[in-house]
Amino acid sequence: MPHYLLASVPIHGHVTPLLAIAADLAGRGDRVTFLAGRRFAGAVTATGAEFLPLPADADYDDRLLAERKPGPGGIAGLRADITGTFLRPARAQYDALHVHAVASSTPPDVVIADPTFIGAALLAGHDREQRPPVVSAGVVPLTLSSPAVAPFGLARAPLRGPLNRPRNAVLHALVRRVLFAPVQAELDALFRAVHGRPAGAFLFDLQGTLDAVVQLSAPGFEYPRPDAGVPIRFAGPIIPASAGGELPPWWDELGTGRPVVLVTQGTIANTDPTELIRPTIDALADEDALVVVTTGGRPIAELGALPGNVRAAQYLPYDLLFPRLAVFVTNGGYGGVQYALAHGVPLVVAGATEDKPEVAARVAWSGTGIDLRTGRPAPAALRRAVRSVLGEPRYRSAAARLAGEIAAARGVDELVEVVDALRRGERLPIG
Structure with missing residues (x-):
């Protein structure tokens, strides 16, 4: 062997x-x-x-x-x-x-x-x-x-x-x-x-x-x-199955018909939620969408007060979550982006450290999402980007094309x- x-x-x-x-x-x-x-x-x-x-x-x-x-x-x-x-x-x-x-x-x-x-x-x-x-x-x-x-x-x-x-x-x-x-x-x-x-x-x-x-x-x-x-x-991407575990009590809300938007800062660059998570929460507080936050292990209390359309967890089973997503808002971790593309999910990316700007540039080049070209986007910019990705079919079509390549x-x-x-x-x- x-x-x-x-x-x-x-x-x-x-x-x-x-x-x-x-x-x-x-x-x-x-x-x-x-x-x-x-x-x-x-x-x-x-x-x-x-x-x-x-x-x-x-x-x-x-x-x-x-x-x-x-x-x-x-x-x-x-x-x-x-x-x-x-x-x-x-x-x-x-x-x-x-x-x-x-x-x-x-x-x-x-x-x-x-x-x-x-x-x-x-x-x-x-x-x-x-x-x-x-x-x-x-x-x-x-x-x-x-x-x-x-x-x-x-x-x-x-x-x-x-x-x-x-x-x-x-x-x-x-x-x-x-x-x-x-x-x-x-x-x-x-x-x-x-x-x-x-x-x-x-x-x-x-x-x-x-x-x-x-x-x-x-x-x-x-x-x-x-x-x-x-x-x-x-x-x-080589994607393992999730380890299972108990789902949060709000999990069934993901199937109520509202578009589901996930936002995360990954597992390393997540000590300051005001970089991306909090601006996304504020940007989408009045939108007809369910906003899901994963903190990558950080205490949920660090996020502050949450609007009524936000649900948060430290971790979630991504293999169960991503098929339900309409948009993924991320700081551009390579693995998370590949996971989204494997499921045909378009992206909004805001990353400024390590290789994240390179990942974001590839998202824009491939047509699978929007690169905000900053690590600290304003809520107004995030709102426009999410609305664009939700409203313009070309982003989901490009993500679906990449999902087909990954499936093959x-x-x-x-x-x-x-x-x-x-x-x-x-x-x-x-x-």
């Missing part, structure tokens, strides 16, 4: 999709080991996988990230996030991977890593004969550079017409030579410490140094990259096929 080693940074939204993959593979009778943060040990073993703890230098509690003193926004904030959250733990990640994937007496047949797990790129820096294949499981938007797309981090969709590539060339030069040059220097220093040479790839192109990318999305949500230098496959995707079977080909030493088609 094949042996899969999964690896993720200790962030809930990155671990959760890999847990679904682990459960599927373990259910097939395969051996699965999972390198993750200690707080996810129980969730890992519940899938049937063997838990491997990250070293202390690579482990942290993601729930504390949002409670840190607010840092800079925009590009400066993205630089700080990449450096502190993803780059500096990479050497410890690599050391753990080397122990479990190279030096082990029972090495895995493949390493499947979260794209922000930079230790996997360090492992892939070894000659192929010295390591197992390394595959990226795309739990965030594709970051790969291309003349056909603007550089990652600027949240700019491709232009139609002849100005697209000239614009992109200028932006790529700006990003590489100025905006992210300090981060690239730190990445190169890390590679020199391990391999005696610089990275050989720009920061956002590290996926291209791996053996394949299996993106957990649909082709229609990602910008086309006709010149990608790495095999890319789209598996669709092969999920974990796509990943297994890629892994099997790599194990046989086959050369996968590029792109």
Whole structure:
């Protein structure tokens, strides 16, 4: 039986999709080991996988990230996030991977890593004969550079017409030579410490140094990259069934005929409900809609007084909730957006941190919703956006098109096929 080693940074939204993959593979009778943060040990073993703890230098509690003193926004904030959250733990990640994937007496047949797990790129820096294949499981938007797309981090969709590539060339030069040059220097220093040479790839192109990318999305949500230098496959989101649990007493109200609007700030960027949840509540207080709030574990009392058309819970079973939704209002977490699209639910997105502006830009580009281009939208802007999404069929039609693509995707079977080909030493088609 094949042996899969999964690896993720200790962030809930990155671990959760890999847990679904682990459960599927373990259910097939395969051996699965999972390198993750200690707080996810129980969730890992519940899938049937063997838990491997990250070293202390690579482990942290993601729930504390949002409670840190607010840092800079925009590009400066993205630089700080990449450096502190993803780059500096990479050497410890690599050391753990080397122990479990190279030096082990029972090495895995493949390493499947979260794209922000930079230790996997360090492992892939070894000659192929010295390591197992390394595959990226795309739990965030594709970051790969291309003349056909603007550089990652600027949240700019491709232009139609002849100005697209000239614009992109200028932006790529700006990003590489100025905006992210300090981060690239730190990445190169890390590679020199391990391999005696610089990275050989720009920061956002590290996926291209791996053996394949299996993106957990649909082709229609990602910008086309006709010149990608790495095999890319789209598996669709891997969505686990909910764990069940008691439904709130108001659950039956979801079927009374009013459009249901869900708003959430996810499980990390949820410490300040005045960013998105409270403005949405205020925006829709007088609308003929039922507004459902999930707080991602935060106390409901933090929301303040709730209008009569608002229902709130810390968590809800999304597999039961999303088929009932008319609109999803979100700060742009990649997994939640994919979940909405899998159910054909159009979106209103307001995100300003991490990869959320990139997710929001893809929502607008794909026609599946509205990007408010801010992390703190005004109630009036939210009201207009929700009314537009409810009133204009093109958004739901685009979301339904993406739902069709996701339904046709092969999920974990796509990943297994890629892994099997790599194990046989086959050369996968590029792109």
